[in-house]
Amino acid sequence: YSVEQVGVTVEFYGGELNGVSYSNPATVKKYARRSQLGEIFELDRATLKSDGVFRSSPRGWFTFGHATFALLFFFRHIWHGARTLFRDVFAGIDPDLDAQVEFGTFQKVGDPTTRKHAV
Structure with a gap:
């Protein structure tokens, strides 16, 4: 159109x-x-010696880069925490099975404190 x-x-x-x-x-x-x-935008180009394009200083790019990476690392941290907390959901185990199976009970192979039989 x-x-x-x-x-x-x-x-x-x-x-x-x-x-x-x-x-x-x-x-x-x-x-x-x-x-x-x-x-x-109407700009006083002669006084400010500008061309109408907004630019950033090295300090601005430095701050932007660090803020971006901080957000990426933060969200990755949250993602991996959620993966650990909800492993059974991501593995496709039905939530109604907790009466029969406790997910992660026998996970530590070789650890003497791990239970050998269901209680």
């Missing part, structure tokens, strides 16, 4: 154009192109 067929509108929230809405297809296309190129 094209912008003309569907009747796409553009609305602005915040900034100089706060609350302004455009439905003219040419204007909508203009702002859509400018937003894809990172030029939707």
Whole structure:
């Protein structure tokens, strides 16, 4: 579908154009192109020596990388804990079998404290 067929509108929230809405297809296309190129914001390019693209410092990338890896390690920790706690579920053992079988009772092969017979 094209912008003309569907009747796409553009609305602005915040900034100089706060609350302004455009439905003219040419204007909508203009702002859509400018937003894809990172030029939707009006910047004082001469004073700030900026080109309208948001960049991050090495400290920002360092923080982002560490936060990402911390979340990955945290969720992996939770995943492996859940695997240990719910081993019987992941093994496909019916939850109604606990009257007959206690899962993991005879798991420690060679350990003298492991029970040899069901109680």
